[in-house]
Amino acid sequence: MTRSPSSTSSATLSSTVTSTAPSTSPSTATSTDTLASREHSISAPRLEQLTFAMERLGYVFSRLNVLDEAFTHRSYANENRHVGFDNERLEFLGDSILGAAVADLLMAIHPSSNEGLLTRYKATLVSETALAESARRMKLGELLRLGRGEDQTGGRQKNSVLANLVEAVIAAVFLDGGYPAARGVVERLVEARLPRIGRVERRVDYKTKLQMQIQGAQRGQPIYVIVDVSGPDHERVFIVEVRVEGVVLGSGTGGSKKIAEQAAAREAYRRVQVTAGARPERDSVDTLPGLL
Numbered sequence: 001m002t003r004s005p006s007s008t009s010s011a012t013l014s015s016t017v018t019s020t021a022p023s024t025s026p027s028t029a030t031s032t033d034t035l036a037s038r039e040h041s042i043s044a045p046r047l048e049q050l051t052f053a054m055e056r057l058g059y060v061f062s063r064l065n066v067l068d069e070a071f072t073h074r075s076y077a078n079e080n081r082h083v084g085f086d087n088e089r090l091e092f093l094g095d096s097i098l099g100a101a102v103a104d105l106l107m108a109i110h111p112s113s114n115e116g117l118l119t120r121y122k123a124t125l126v127s128e129t130a131l132a133e134s135a136r137r138m139k140l141g142e143l144l145r146l147g148r149g150e151d152q153t154g155g156r157q158k159n160s161v162l163a164n165l166v167e168a169v170i171a172a173v174f175l176d177g178g179y180p181a182a183r184g185v186v187e188r189l190v191e192a193r194l195p196r197i198g199r200v201e202r203r204v205d206y207k208t209k210l211q212m213q214i215q216g217a218q219r220g221q222p223i224y225v226i227v228d229v230s231g232p233d234h235e236r237v238f239i240v241e242v243r244v245e246g247v248v249l250g251s252g253t254g255g256s257k258k259i260a261e262q263a264a265a266r267e268a269y270r271r272v273q274v275t276a277g278a279r280p281e282r283d284s285v286d287t288l289p290g291l292l
Contacts, residue, residue: 056138070172075147087168094167101186121197131163134189206265220245
């Protein structure tokens with residue numbers, strides 16, 4: 001059960017947090033053991049910051065050193081060699097825990113959705129933009145320890161830094177309280193976006209419009225070609241061209257093949273309209289929901 005932050009005040013938390021790792025052979029060592037062996041003191045001001053973090057997350061840590069590690073950026077550790085840790089290993093673990101928790105939530109919320117839709121919904125929720133948005137909403141970046149150089153160049157507002165922080169925090173909760181606690185925190189982090197997932201919006205099917213337009217002109221069939229795919233697995237960017245009789249009529253970019261195809265078809269459709277002297281339609285697919 002997740003411990004309520006209201007049940008534990010900062011006054012009851014020790015200003016010095018230490019943990020002793022159990023004797024474990026290398027073959028049976030876990031990530032928990034590795035983190036638990038790192039003993040470090042936490043100052044009173046830092047303790048207050050971590051208390052604020054727990055209030056915002058809705059979870060109270062038994063081992064504050066794990067939470068402190070999650071809120072320590074590599075740039076801070078590089079400038080303060082005595083620290084000896086940063087949140088990058090936690091980020092690595094948190095990425096997997098986040099994916100599992102979001103998949104778990106989506107399976108429960110959308111019991112009739114197929115694998116393709118769930119995959120696209122998940123990609124939206126775990127994207128760098130979505131995670132950074134969650135961090136800003138919960139004001140987690142204010143509590144992150146950054147190096148002076150990184151802070152002065154706006155690192156506290158960078159999507160990549162904030163998204164990595166969220167993943168590290170999720171891992172810290174998992175290590176301290178297990179999967180149920182981590183799932184609860186993930187649900188709070190993504191709750192603002194959940195109602196938007198799968199939302200039905202009015203949208204224009206430009207592929208069908210272009211198909212009818214080309215058929216009316218007695219031309220060949222539109223062919224959609226993926227010319228580039230970039231980005232990490234959870235945030236792919238597709239670039240697609242639509243060609244008719246070998247001529248490129250339009251190109252489009254999107255977070256999925258279908259969205260990029262629609263964007264390419266829209267550009268081609270409008271180009272043909274302009275060529276024919278018609279006024280281009282104003283509908284767009286720039287903000288298509290995850291249904292595509």
